[in-house]
Amino acid sequence: MAQALNQALRDAMAADERVHVMGEDVGTLGGVFRITDGLAREFGDTRCTDTPLAEAGILGAAVGMAMYGLRPVVEMQFDAFAYPAFEQLVSHVARMRNRTRGAVPLPVTIRVPYGGGIGGVEHHSDSSEAYYLHTPGLHVVTPATVADAYGLLRAAIASDDPVVFLEPKRLYWSKAEWSAREPEPVPPIGRALVRRAGRSATLVSYGPSVPVCLEAAEAARDEGWDLGVVDLRGLVPFDEETVADAVRATGRAVVVHESSGFGGAGAEIAARITERCFHHLQAPVLRVAGFDIPYPPPMLERHHLPGVDRVLDAVARLQWEEG
Amino acid sequence: MTVLETPAWRPRTDAAPLMPDPEPFRLLGTPEAAGLDPALLRRAYGELVRGRRYNRQATALTRQGRLAVYPSSTGQEACQVAAALALGPRDWLFPSYRDTLAVVARGVDPVEALTLLRGDWHCGYDPKLTRTAPLSTPLSTQLPHAVGLAHAARISGDDVVALAMTGDGGTSEGDFHEALNFAAVWHAPVVFLVQNNGFAISVPLGKQSAAPSLAHKAVGYGMPGRLVDGNDVAAVHRVLTEAVERARGGAGPTLVEAVTYRMDAHTNADDATRYRDEEEVAAWRGHDPVDLLERELAGRGLLDAELRRRAADAAEAFAADLRERMSAPVEPDPAELFAHVYAEPTPQLRRQEAQLRAELAAEREQEHH
Numbered sequence: 266m267a268q269a270l271n272q273a274l275r276d277a278m279a280a281d282e283r284v285h286v287m288g289e290d291v292g293t294l295g296g297v298f299r300i301t302d303g304l305a306r307e308f309g310d311t312r313c314t315d316t317p318l319a320e321a322g323i324l325g326a327a328v329g330m331a332m333y334g335l336r337p338v339v340e341m342q343f344d345a346f347a348y349p350a351f352e353q354l355v356s357h358v359a360r361m362r363n364r365t366r367g368a369v370p371l372p373v374t375i376r377v378p379y380g381g382g383i384g385g386v387e388h389h390s391d392s393s394e395a396y397y398l399h400t401p402g403l404h405v406v407t408p409a410t411v412a413d414a415y416g417l418l419r420a421a422i423a424s425d426d427p428v429v430f431l432e433p434k435r436l437y438w439s440k441a442e443w444s445a446r447e448p449e450p451v452p453p454i455g456r457a458l459v460r461r462a463g464r465s466a467t468l469v470s471y472g473p474s475v476p477v478c479l480e481a482a483e484a485a486r487d488e489g490w491d492l493g494v495v496d497l498r499g500l501v502p503f504d505e506e507t508v509a510d511a512v513r514a515t516g517r518a519v520v521v522h523e524s525s526g527f528g529g530a531g532a533e534i535a536a537r538i539t540e541r542c543f544h545h546l547q548a549p550v551l552r553v554a555g556f557d558i559p560y561p562p563p564m565l566e567r568h569h570l571p572g573v574d575r576v577l578d579a580v581a582r583l584q585w586e587e588g
Numbered sequence: 589m590t591v592l593e594t595p596a597w598r599p600r601t602d603a604a605p606l607m608p609d610p611e612p613f614r615l616l617g618t619p620e621a622a623g624l625d626p627a628l629l630r631r632a633y634g635e636l637v638r639g640r641r642y643n644r645q646a647t648a649l650t651r652q653g654r655l656a657v658y659p660s661s662t663g664q665e666a667c668q669v670a671a672a673l674a675l676g677p678r679d680w681l682f683p684s685y686r687d688t689l690a691v692v693a694r695g696v697d698p699v700e701a702l703t704l705l706r707g708d709w710h711c712g713y714d715p716k717l718t719r720t721a722p723l724s725t726p727l728s729t730q731l732p733h734a735v736g737l738a739h740a741a742r743i744s745g746d747d748v749v750a751l752a753m754t755g756d757g758g759t760s761e762g763d764f765h766e767a768l769n770f771a772a773v774w775h776a777p778v779v780f781l782v783q784n785n786g787f788a789i790s791v792p793l794g795k796q797s798a799a800p801s802l803a804h805k806a807v808g809y810g811m812p813g814r815l816v817d818g819n820d821v822a823a824v825h826r827v828l829t830e831a832v833e834r835a836r837g838g839a840g841p842t843l844v845e846a847v848t849y850r851m852d853a854h855t856n857a858d859d860a861t862r863y864r865d866e867e868e869v870a871a872w873r874g875h876d877p878v879d880l881l882e883r884e885l886a887g888r889g890l891l892d893a894e895l896r897r898r899a900a901d902a903a904e905a906f907a908a909d910l911r912e913r914m915s916a917p918v919e920p921d922p923a924e925l926f927a928h929v930y931a932e933p934t935p936q937l938r939r940q941e942a943q944l945r946a947e948l949a950a951e952r953e954q955e956h957h
Binding site for chain 1: 714717721726734738762766924930
């Protein structure tokens, strides 16, 4: 996935000279995860810029650059390092189009490596999506596959609105059949995808939890359950139609994500499923999420992250009718 | 060599060229003022008189309920006018909420400049057409925008300068620091204007900063700091013009501290008598920006009855026009609430817009019966 993201940035920069990449260590080093590897060499340090170490400054400067007609792509080195930029994001980035009656759109892409599972120390494993999705004016996008990493990042950069692009860190090293030479067409932002159709129950997920759900669906076959998996690919806009159709087909749903459950994205998704599918539901919509604790130290994170077993336990609790 | 390629950093042993003068720079009333361009002084005079009238009129509009709130710049008109006059038409202004007069002096329609404070939308003018960013309510958060815009202009090969305004309280914010640091490292063509008006709402400067002056803060970033008498319109104009031209010429950013005083309360919702004494206010009344310029003009025989009357008439006509246009009823379209959130509304927003339309139709229906 890291290579696909790198290729997406390279192709976007080659296609449009207004695209500028900036952030901490993105230049000579190529980013701490090497997502920007080679870009400074290829496009020069004016277009791939090592900035001073200041997240609010990076995002604030990107606002001004976008006002002047550029399309900045900023890297927030780690999930929790993005918090200092939160005021710029909420007070300016998300609102600029609105407050200026559409006169000043802000085509800024904010790349945030997020989530756990890589043994990171404190402040390197947060899932921050709930903070972003509560802010109108932002798009929130997250890929679960290598192909989507490429396509969705191209779509985010092409968007005339600000996009928070959440990159699941633990999928950076995932491999897949994907050719950089023949990238798939750019998918529209806000379109969920049924990764797997099912008849027994529907798992709804996004980002790093999608592979967990696919694995759970595979394991569930031993129990005689045919589980569907919906990959949201992003939370704003939220593709209610695809989710509702998939849930109506099974009558049962489990929402899976790794961030804390209370007030999390899963609460919103479960509520919407209930509103849209109540008469089709055979059981309450369940959530499988991380515990409501600050992200644990690396030696304990496996207890916190929802894994296949926890997903299957939830599926078992969906009050199966005998038949 | 690319724009951003940086030489190896080495400690500068000589900070002297960056240091502000110990006393604020002054022109009016000094021998040097004799060399000032009469046309510039006359123009500044007209703008100051109009600016003073504008502040009075806007304050009156709050009492009539036409404005939700007005942070007056009475006493600070010299800074406001000089900021606008120092910029070329292609340059950008990044104002804070107290800087509506600078926005108006720049040529933005006064009703559009007051839209935020009136409450019918957040920003009433088109920033791209007017080259004026929206008034920023959060403190100093617009300063990094000015840096980014100036940087973008520079790497695009345009000789555009950004001037960003904040107050003494705004210098305590993290964004102030980050903006100055980015600007200095990037050599961005930016001018930072701090209007030190003595108070952040009620908190005096002594509780805000322990620096020798706010202009001294520039030195730590590696840019020059300039200290200027903020009530001396000629001095502020000179210092800002030099800083703008310095930025335009590729020499990087400047921090200007204009020492001035807020004659009115923070806003109409504030009671300034709780935190400052009348003696202090009276002392500043003796250093009024309009009076200072009048004395200069009169001393040089440039202030005749004709100029005085023309300036007063123009200010009165401006105020009358503002009063009349601000009294016209405003009916913002509720459907517009959903129009500018995204380039393409989300399905959720479309449904909510339909819901609001249905509610409005039902309301109208009820009114008919």
